Amino acid sequence: MPRLARSEWYDLTRDMNWTLSYVSDEDVWPQDLSNSYGIPTEKWWGWDEPYKITYPEYVHNQVGKDASVYSINAVLSRSRIFEELDPGWKSAILAHYGAIAVPEYLAGIGEARMGRFGRAAAWRNMATYGTLDETRHGQIQTYFPYGLLAKEPRADWAHKTMHTNEWGAIAARSLFDDMFTANDAVSTAIQLTFTFETGFTNLQFLGMAADAMKVGDVDFGALISSIQTDEARHSQQGEPTVKILIANGQGEVAQKLVDHMFWRSWHVFALLTGLSMDYYTPLEHRTHSFKEFMEELIVKQFMDQFRDFGLEVPWYWKEHFLPELDWYHHALHLGVWFWRPTVWWNPDAGVSPAEREWLEEKYPGWNDSFGQYWDVITANVRDGHPELTLPETFPTICNMCQIPLVNPAGFNAGRLAHPEPLIVDRDGRRLLFCSEPCKWVYEQNPARFAGQLSLVDRFLAGHIQPPTMEGALAYMSLSLAEMGQDATNYAWAFEKQLAVPGT
Amino acid sequence: MALFPVQGIFEHDFVVVLVPIDDEDPMTLVAEKIAHHTVGRRVAPQPRPMQVRHQGNTLAPDATVVSAGVAPMDVLQVSYT
Structure with a gap:
């Protein structure tokens, strides 16, 4: 066994770079798989990871993590902890599993691509650990x-979601294919690890783990913490x-890659995390609003990163991104709740009188802009007309982020100049975009995205038969037992405003 | 007579909806078809007639989809007058 200290051999063994003589660089690192953006091979050899680890250390650490977290799961699975969790929290974790579990395997493909086509040996070394990480996370x-299946059959969607045409699955696949499954190694490092993991999921997982512990979901908290420790390294x-x-x-290339993926990540993040934080997490366990979380953690970290690396804030930052923090996820929440048969979890309305007070405090004006929709919905529930709280058609959908077009909500909230989506007629096809940044991302590389059909495109093209809501639900692989229902059976609609003492 | 998909936005609603109409429908009927997905569901009804706007122009109540030059998947905005 070597008796040298790690620092005495690490650099030598990880840096197995050499000049090719029998084959060309293009043969070894084809541009489609590893875009060097014109940077000469030797320049990549200066790639130096900030967090160093050897394979024996890696294996030792990972065994410990798995032993710990699987032990917790083995013990807690015999308890009644899951049954006693808040219904909204259950919704949050079921949504999480469906959207994230299989994409972790897909991220393993992106990491493996960097492990083979990364442009420096040190990088390929790190990406090999990343491949093992993502496989573990999957x-x-x-x-x-x-x-959980015996307790909650919808937990099946942890594996099922990404194999369906459910609309959220289409949106998630579109994002993750662009980010890593169908991305070259260099762009993956910028878009998956720098933008998405460092920027969003690392902080999100820390927050989710803390929230899980607060609501008593020790199992999920331990799981997320364990994953986060890997993310912190490979990101x-x-x-x-x-x-x-x-x-x-x-630098311009890096900037464009970040601008592109920050926007795409933001939209799916708002859909998943925005709903969980502001509507599904029990009120008494909320520490931050989603907007506060975004401003105090995500935005701050990105601003620090932009400054540290000499990058600019994305061109859409002030005009498009920051204003969306006030309204976008509220509109998505309303849409997901109203179209609840189209999702695999039970959306929690999260609009009891106390919750509405909290929303108004965190988002001044919420009652005027969003409360009015919920007033009509609440009246329909109380009057015994649940059929009026269910959809009879589809929303139209953005051809970039694949998320329904909620522009009118932004207009009504005073954050958008007009309620209409952006329309581009290209090559005989009508494309719809929710925003200038989504349109910009598409137009950076139309050939890359032109083959994607939104759920509405598929409906109009005759892929969905019969062309009805029922046909669409079947197309999305949602049986009656799997379709989302109100998480609390409308209890929120019947809660009364507490009288203020002395009034 | 042919089915014709448009994007409907009812004033004060939060979302753009896909609405199948008929190319011979007059705007009074188009307004009702779009309102069906919004009014009484997320927007409170009002005892007033409705109007349809297309590309910034208010369309005559008896104009049809074809006569008004509406194309498939155009946006039609409906509001109370």
Whole structure:
């Protein structure tokens, strides 16, 4: 066994770079799989990961993590903890499992691509650990919900979602295919590890783990914490890649890759995390509003990163992104609740009198802009007309983010200039966009995205038969038992406003 | 007579909806078909007639989809007068 300290051999063994003589660089690193953006091979050899680890250390750490978290699961699965969780929290974790578990496996493809086509040996070394990480995350996040099946059959969607044409699955696949499953190694490092993981999921997982512990979901808290420790390491592949692009005159490339993926990530993040934080997490356990979480953690970290690396804030930051923090996820929540048969979890309306007070405090004006919709819905529930709280048609859908068009909500909230979506007629096809940034992302590379059909495109093209809501639900693989229902059986609609003492 | 998909926005609603109409429908009927998905569901009804706007122009109540030059998947905005 070597007796040398790690620092005495690490650099030598991880940096197995050499000049090719029998084959060309293009043969070894084809541009489609590893876009060098014109940076010469040797320049990539300066790639240096901030967090260093050897394979024996990696295996030792991972065994410990798995032993710990699977033990917790084995013990808690015999308890009644899950049954006693708040219905809204159950919805949050079922939504999470469906949207995230299988994409973790897909992220393993992106990491494996970097493990083979990364442009420096040190990078390929780190990405190999990343591949193992993501495989572990896929396994653990399908195993835990598998253990819930006897208690909650919808936990099946942890594995099922990404194999369906459910609209949220289409949106998630579109994002993740663009980000890593169908991305080259260099762009993956910027878009998956630097933008999505460092920027969004790392902080989100910390927040979710803390929230899980507060609501008493020790199982999920332990799971998320365990995953986060891996993310914190492998997400650091982005930083040295950004540095090399900038040092070699390709800062604009890095900027564009970040701008593109920040926007796409934001929209899916608002859909998943925005709803969970502001509507599904029990009121007494909420620490931050989603907007506060975004401003105090995500936005701050990105601003620090932009400053540290000499990048600019994305061009849409002030005009489009920051205003959406006030309204976008509220509109998505209303849409998901109203179209609840189209999702695999039970949406929690989260609009009891006390919750509405909290929403108004955190989002001044919420009652005027969003409360009015819920007033009509609440009256229909109280009057015994639940059929009026269910959809008879589809919303139209953005051809970039694949999320329903809720522009009128932004207009009504005073954050958009007009309620209509953006329309582009291209090559005989009508494209709809929710925003200038989504349109911009599409137009950066139309050939990359033209083959994607939104659920509405598919409906109009005759892919969905019969062309009815029932046909669409079947197309989305949602049986009657799987369709989402109100999480609390409308209890929120019958809660009374507490009288204020002394009035 | 042919089915014709449009994007409907009812004033004060939060979402754009896909609405199948008929190309011979007059605007009074188009307004009702779009309102069906919104009024009484998320927007409170009002005892007033409705109007349809297309590309910034208010369409005559008896104009049809064809005569008004509406194309498939155009946006039609409906509001109370």
